[in-house]
Amino acid sequence: MTTIKDIAKTVGVSITTVSRALNGYSDVNEKTRNKIKQVAKDLHYSPNAVARSLVMNQTKTIGLLVSGLTRSGAKDNIVFDVLTGVNDYCGENDYDIVLFNTTTSKQKEKTYAQLCRERRVDGVIVQGIKKNDPYLIEIIENQIPCVLVDIPIEEDAVGYVTTDNINGILKAVDYLVSLGHQNIAMVNGHDQAFVSQERLKGYHAGLKKHQIPMREDWVVNGEFEEEAAEKVTQQLLTEDPSITALVCASDLMAFGAIHAAKKLGYEIPKDISVVGFDNIVLSSYVTPTLTTISQDTHKIGVEAAKLLIELLEKKDNRRSTLLPNELIVRETTAANRH
Amino acid sequence: MTTIKDIAKTVGVSITTVSRALNGYSDVNEKTRNKIKQVAKDLHYSPNAVARSLVMNQTKTIGLLVSGLTRSGAKDNIVFDVLTGVNDYCGENDYDIVLFNTTTSKQKEKTYAQLCRERRVDGVIVQGIKKNDPYLIEIIENQIPCVLVDIPIEEDAVGYVTTDNINGILKAVDYLVSLGHQNIAMVNGHDQAFVSQERLKGYHAGLKKHQIPMREDWVVNGEFEEEAAEKVTQQLLTEDPSITALVCASDLMAFGAIHAAKKLGYEIPKDISVVGFDNIVLSSYVTPTLTTISQDTHKIGVEAAKLLIELLEKKDNRRSTLLPNELIVRETTAANRH
DNA sequence: TTGTAAGCGTTATCAC
């Protein structure tokens, strides 16, 4: 593999000159530069990023730490979408992405800091970890620049990007109320997710706004899983048949809820309205198509990468980005007929 | 950041000893080793993979070059699934993955070899490129170890993994024939995909096996896209209403085909049977659920990583892996009633 | 069992 040494030898200059010529420094004769460039091309030279990283003490690489980088993540395409967003922005800005593997047994022993330091990534984007994940403490304690997805923490070296979860659910409640619904229950995720807290706040805010009394037992947790959501919804609906609408904290859970309702003999949306959250691909393919709060997951990725790179290059001192959500009305919601 | 130098200083030994102690060499006193290990821990030492890579001339990193690493890849979760498979196997074997960005304008200028050499990846897994992609020639010409997904090329340094496409379609045809279908048409992908060739072979083989005469005009190309498939299917079915079954080269195209059929007043599966290919998540969520040939895309990823690492470590001289496919019977196929 | 020293391919600091 050709090195600047080889180029230096064939051109008859020092390696210093080659380095400077190739890196576009001004203090080098244009003729020598051209000769060097030509030889570099002839010899199929590629700069060795590893060597450069070593001396520059930066790798132009960011780590992507994803908790749900498993097969199951394929159902909602969220993880993938964020990844493509990160990839897009990084590509434009000459950063490479390395995937951190936290799922496999072997790597599980390594701490977050070890993972980062070993690969000498310049920064990290973290997605899908829970509030009680041990990594989270490490992230805050360490000085490694980091952007969290959906976890609102701001530190010197850490920021976050999330969507306006409160407002999202609020829009859903607004819409349901406008359809004449008053008995609106919520299928939330779990207590270890910040987004669940926020979405719950949105639910409360919505009820309050329309002066609908809150009922604690009308909020159930579906663990962000289709099956779990089905189960709790079935119970909820059995115990209280007066419920006419369901806001769910994810589309997958909405599917579970719908399934439960159908099993109980409900017709959708005639007997009960359901709105999801995420707007995953599935939601426009199922029958009936799902009314949902759309998150631009690709943009989450883009903004996360953007924020991180700004952090790295100290261009700005923003520490967070809040993206808007949008209500997508489809077929699982209808006027209340009770 | 702590280095072996720091450890050497505090323990009072040379850096050589530290290096050897930490890397588990036998020729080092157990007492010194323990002291060194302790100090390393105390000082929060992490080995610098960059420095190591430079001297070892290997990065323990493999590049993932994906053509469809874009938002659109979210519909079929294939790209993502393969990625998780690769990630799983690499994690177990201490390899990291770096994502090669080929979509963004900036990187597009770089050749395949440049991409690989610059990052000094040990090997590459390539997915989603077409037969006429300029990268392909480079891959063959270069000496960089590479495993291709769904492109059957074997060279000294390149191998591939794919599924048994011929047999997959054959199973579909077998099944349709067993349901009494004789007028079976095919919605294929496009000529630039090896899998399309194979699936076409499977279609031919299936017809031949059951002594059904081939009709060239009953094979149409849907470009692996839902909309395109819908269009060509509409035309096909309009021109020849005697067709009672459709084998499609992807689930997404099957959805397009179904849509076209419905528009023409067909009921599914009463009036026409449709079978897809891939078994993407969507196919079990749509109504009616899709009969399809299932590919274990996660396993494709695992096997690709496995094959590449074997190649890298010269453990074996296999150059390819063929995975079986499976027919998943769901609701879009029924007995022929014509 | 341990240490010395060379070298991996760069960039950066000087001096010329």
Next chain:
DNA sequence: GTGATAACGCTTACAA
């Protein structure tokens, strides 16, 4: 404008 030379953090002959 250009060239020695040191440095980045590590591994690895070779020597002791």
